[in-house]
Amino acid sequence: MKERRTLKDIERRISDYLRKNGRMPTYSEMMELLGVRSKSVVDFWVKKLVAGGILRKDAHGFLIPLRPLSGLPMVGDIRAGFPSPAEEELRDIISLDEFLVGRPDSSFLLKVSGDSMINEGIKQGDLVIVEKGREPKNGDIVIAEVDGEWTLKYFRREGKSVVLEAANPDYPPIRAKTELRIGGVISAVIRKYYL
Amino acid sequence: MKERRTLKDIERRISDYLRKNGRMPTYSEMMELLGVRSKSVVDFWVKKLVAGGILRKDAHGFLIPLRPLSGLPMVGDIRAGFPSPAEEELRDIISLDEFLVGRPDSSFLLKVSGDSMINEGIKQGDLVIVEKGREPKNGDIVIAEVDGEWTLKYFRREGKSVVLEAANPDYPPIRAKTELRIGGVISAVIRKYYL
DNA sequence: ACAACTATAGAACGCTTGTTCTATATTGCG
DNA sequence: CGCAATATAGAACAAGCGTTCTATAGTTGT
Structure with a gap:
């Protein structure tokens, strides 16, 4: 069983990069980030991320993160019970700065x-x-x-x-x-x- | 008296752009942002911002914001009195996301x-x-x-x-x-x- | 088994970027 | 006033960007 690249894993790596460097990685940098040797592969995955609503591209073709960098998932009421990890993924991610x-x-x-x-x-x-x-x-x-x-x-x-x-x-x-x-x-x- | 461009004003405009667009503006976009007609003028001001410790450039020449986008100044104790605007500039700006x-x-x-x-x-x-x-x-x-x-x-x-x-x-x-x-x-x- | 799909590599390309140079108004100062 | 410093414009440029094309392994479904 070979380990496969997953969208979620890639999203996390890009997020980490953004947090550390204050900007989105370039395609060349993503080659290292994903461990691939061609920019076309990066493009392949970026298109998947865009299709999945995780990133977007603006008019200039720049990559823009759709979710706030360090937000928290809002999981509703205490009484509703403890959120399952699966549920948690679906919740809105809220940046406290913007929220407060x-x-x-x-x-x-x-x-x-x-x-x-x-x-x-x-x-x-x-x-x-x-x-x-x-x-x-x-x-x-x-x-x-x-x-x-x-x-x-x-x-x-x-x-x-x-x-x-x-x-x-x-x-x-x-x-x-x-x-x-x-x-x-x-x-x-x-x-x-x-x- | 002609209105002059100030570092603080430019910083605010760039910050607004970053907040709205999720990325830093390009030099071309900053031409509009600052109301000038040449990229060299933008470069002129960017160098001032970098020298002033407001922005930095990474190895690729990309502009990186040094302060969190939507942080708040932390102005100490209530009893110390109400902060003067001058004091306020000097306080640490804290992102609630990072803080909490x-x-x-x-x-x-x-x-x-x-x-x-x-x-x-x-x-x-x-x-x-x-x-x-x-x-x-x-x-x-x-x-x-x-x-x-x-x-x-x-x-x-x-x-x-x-x-x-x-x-x-x-x-x-x-x-x-x-x-x-x-x-x-x-x-x-x-x-x-x-x- | 074979077709269809998925994932990767490599190369080529046009375009925009940030940079740098020269030239010219405008302002500050003694 | 006259000189220096400041601020703006415009053009030229190399480098790196994101895109696109072709080719080829690997995986999956029927």
């Missing part, structure tokens, strides 16, 4: 200190994605300056004034009398274990 | 249902990154099959047996008598607002 960040140019990451939003499930040490410039709506979590210190709070408009409330009974709500500095709206929370 | 996912091939995303880990700050509707195959340590959060249903639990070894505990007093701890199916270890939690 709407406006990359006006967003940034901030590490949370304090427990003012503990009942919202935002703990000390968590990271939040802050989006600048967005108009906060009622119930949004914002980063705001309170008593000269920046903290996270729920945002609520009450008539003409603004109320900032913590998700923690230990912190009293704050009614803005003078001006109020809102740094941005929280668009996502991230907690990483295994730091 | 250690082993892309053996990880996947799962949507949480139920409130068994509510005191750990994991709420219904959150997404967790599950890493298969990793050996769980005491205190790790794992996805496990309990009474034919998959849920999140703390993992703890107690002598020879294993105890699964919820982060919610409503759920009693479970001592594994027979076999125990652990689907994987939770390596990160993600909550997205503005769905």
Whole structure:
């Protein structure tokens, strides 16, 4: 039994190359990558990859990867049970960058200190994605300056004034009398274990 | 005052192109991108970008982006105050994919249902990154099959047996008598607002 | 067994790429 | 002003690219 080249194997090799080198390999490089001695063989396989919806070629004939480089398969609900490897292949692969960040140019990451939003499930040490410039709506979590210190709070408009409330009974709500500095709206929370 | 081309502006345009087209632009395409009529002008600016550490060229002369495409600046602690735009430029730009996912091939995303880990700050509707195959340590959060249903639990070894505990007093701890199916270890939690 | 298909090799080719050279406006500075 | 530095244009060029063609083993199906 001779070992055969498979589409999946080739896809993985190309993906690895892309990850390592920051660009797609040329046909010549793919000759080494696949262990063949002719560019026409590479073309043969590339056409298969294109037909299989794994790669595409743009107007210039350049190879473009169709899936994000380091995405994760999204496998639905926990209760639906543990995904079988076969199922997993069919799921959408999602890049966390694209999924979480709407406006990359006006967003940034901030590490949370304090427990003012503990009942919202935002703990000390968590990271939040802050989006600048967005108009906060009622119930949004914002980063705001309170008593000269920046903290996270729920945002609520009450008539003409603004109320900032913590998700923690230990912190009293704050009614803005003078001006109020809102740094941005929280668009996502991230907690990483295994730091 | 005539508007001038700046490195930062060019970098942004190239970045946009890369995001949209999945590859770096050719010199000819950059002529349009920059609004110039000669490839030598493009070369002129590309050399500046390379000198400025924004791009690099590999052995084949191909342009490689040095920063991740859609990363976010990490700007430290909330209490340190709100970052000034000037500061922000200097921070590390982090790709969430690279930051959160250690082993892309053996990880996947799962949507949480139920409130068994509510005191750990994991709420219904959150997404967790599950890493298969990793050996769980005491205190790790794992996805496990309990009474034919998959849920999140703390993992703890107690002598020879294993105890699964919820982060919610409503759920009693479970001592594994027979076999125990652990689907994987939770390596990160993600909550997205503005769905 | 023989045809049909799959997989590989090698060579030839046109075309676009990135590079380099010369020439010329435009801007900055003392 | 006048000189140097900066920024743009256009043309020429070799190299490498992806493509295509022909030929030939190896594998599969009936």
